[in-house]
Amino acid sequence: MIRPILFLAFLVLYIPAFAAHYTGKQGQIIVVKIPASGPITNIEGAFRNRKVYFFLNEKSEFVGLLGIDLKDKPGTYPINIDISYNINSGLEAQRLTYKVAVERENFHVEYFTVPMEKVTLTPKATQRANGERQQVRDTLNDESSEKLWNRDFVIPVKGRQSGVFGSYRVINGQPRSPHNGEDIAAPVGTEVLATNNGQVRMTVDHFFSGKGIYLDHGLGLYSMYFHLSEILVKEGEFVRAGQVIGRVGKTGRVTGPHLHWAVRLNGAYVNPFALTELGF
Template identity: 35%
Template structure:
């Protein structure tokens, strides 16, 4: 075989392999979709797998198990990237179990882009910046309590349709802000603040079970709702709590009244979204169209 014929054969083989890879990649893209398509640090993600004949779908992303549930001919999961999560390529592993026992690998690479947040400065009581020994004991007990709540999420989706804002008040763009308390960098702000005057009614953003309803050191009077499969919403700084732990709520149910308890500079509502330890942008969750997968 001449050198030119060998070169043409090699090119044909390479083209065939490239074409096969492109077709497989395109097939995976058409079966698996993420919304929003641009994945950023702090972004909640609606993951939809179009595999109507699958008996089950399993997933894993960023070291966390992704729980899928079936809605008509789609398998659906709500997941996300922590606000402090690493950027760059990541692998979303998805496996669909088909009849015959042969799993279908639908894994794909997801590029996580940086989200740009600002720095804010606040002044609070010194005990919330440098707590003493007694306060540290309370903070440790709070952390242990919250860990128990987050470890016992209901093993099915409890939410139905779109999430709604918990109050009728203007939100701020405070999610992800690097917060300086009394001149010291204390934390990344992992929720959305609403300018809710004292006594504003706070309502459930979606269906779920009240996992916690009591005062905490930093959060003040706090309500945590378990929406199932590791997804929670947290509402903080209430002046009054009107629900109890273990209570089932639906979207619009009254949780209590906004206030200024805990580490605050004034009356407002802090509302946070957490999935499997990752804190997600509440504003983006509110913009997700979930009504189609009730």
């Protein structure tokens, strides 16, 4: 199981930015902590053109969650952290730069040979699926700067893990998109819980994902729940961690009842179970 990674960066006001190096695998979360030293008015980071939000915790530390996408290519990349200070009623700025080495995760691969009519969509279905993908992109790209979640994330349903994050299938010699979430098999009607506090940004009934819920937890963190038989919340509604938001089903393009649970952090798809193991 992928675990988040804790990295503490000690900041002293107005010292030169120093370089640090860290290594993480595709799908992991890196926790960056910066002690609140001096009159900091704003702090934000950027990694691979993705914004990294920071928040102040109860220990007077600024904390940022850096997600390594399951498709990020192995290599070394910088994370730049820009800090603004209010000094004598004037604003001053400092940039810290850290190096993050992304390593390849050994994701599971399955090979299948099936009749083409089983995997090729009709023009009508293709048009529908493309429109739905754009709808999802537009929603997920609208990131809230308000933190709604608390430190304890919950697994949304009890069941058997039937689909592994990052795995992908090669069908008739053609690789398909990697699995961007975790599948948890459970009987139809099993309660599905919100993994944390958040706002319902979108409910859907899509071609591939079936009935689904998109929860915005703030600071670029979204969780998704697909293939539901019932949706028990409405768009715009605020929910609490552990609240029942839907029921397991087999809607959409599936072979049996299960929950597809996915998490997107600052534009990166990460292993959902990493959230349940965050160590602050």
